[in-house]
Amino acid sequence: MSYGSLFTEAIERTERLGLGHIPFTPHGDRLLSPGAIDALGEVVRARLKGIKPELWTENCFAIHNSVAQAATGVLGVPAYLTIGDVRSEGKWLCDADEGKIAELLKIGVQHGGVVRLHAWITLPSMEVMDLTLPTSIGLQENIPDLVGSAIVKHVDDLTGGVSYRPLVVGNEFLRRIGALLES
Numbered sequence: 776m777s778y779g780s781l782f783t784e785a786i787e788r789t790e791r792l793g794l795g796h797i798p799f800t801p802h803g804d805r806l807l808s809p810g811a812i813d814a815l816g817e818v819v820r821a822r823l824k825g826i827k828p829e830l831w832t833e834n835c836f837a838i839h840n841s842v843a844q845a846a847t848g849v850l851g852v853p854a855y856l857t858i859g860d861v862r863s864e865g866k867w868l869c870d871a872d873e874g875k876i877a878e879l880l881k882i883g884v885q886h887g888g889v890v891r892l893h894a895w896i897t898l899p900s901m902e903v904m905d906l907t908l909p910t911s912i913g914l915q916e917n918i919p920d921l922v923g924s925a926i927v928k929h930v931d932d933l934t935g936g937v938s939y940r941p942l943v944v945g946n947e948f949l950r951r952i953g954a955l956l957e958s
Contacts, residue, residue, distance in 0.1 A: 778930040778939065779901050785859065785941035788873060792880065794947040797855070802899035805929060806850055812927060818845040819906060819925070828910045828922050835907040836955055839894040840946050842906060846896060854904075857897045858949070859942035861908060867940070869893055876942050884953045895939060902929045903939060
């Protein structure tokens with residue numbers, strides 16, 4: 776199934792689970808031009824200033840939520856916080872599915888608990904921005920060149936066995952389970 780179909784299903788699931796209406800109109804043209812990437816890079820650097828890369832993984836929800844809001848302003852189109860699972864080198868990293876989403880909605884995040892889900896940003900053009908996965912892999916696998924890098928490309932251009940499985944869209948899910956603290 777294509778990423779676009781999975782993303783549409785994630786929007787429908789989000790609405791079915793009572794997590795809000797997500798207006799979505801696909802955008803056929805790619806949005807991540809070199810100029811847009813440069814402008815987004817400035818936003819990302821400002822948002823991540825002072826946060827050590829070692830903390831990016833455990834803050835992927837807050838980081839992507841913050842950057843999605845800023846990216847919407849920079850690009851002039853919605854940038855969707857996307858929550859789900861990611862595959863790298865042939866295995867799903869979080870082993871997440873709709874059942875896990877439903878369970879978390881019932882019980883929330885337990886004190887000190889870990890939410891085994893991943894967050895990234897999806898643009899209406901099916902381009903993704905993942906600011907934490909390369910750093911997580913780089914730190915875990917001791918690959919310094921990955922630390923501080925990001926995935927910013929169309930899903931059709933992903934390499935290295937990386938693929939994404941969106942499950943819900945928007946930040947209401949994170950609020951409801953207690954995984955997104957508002958200041």
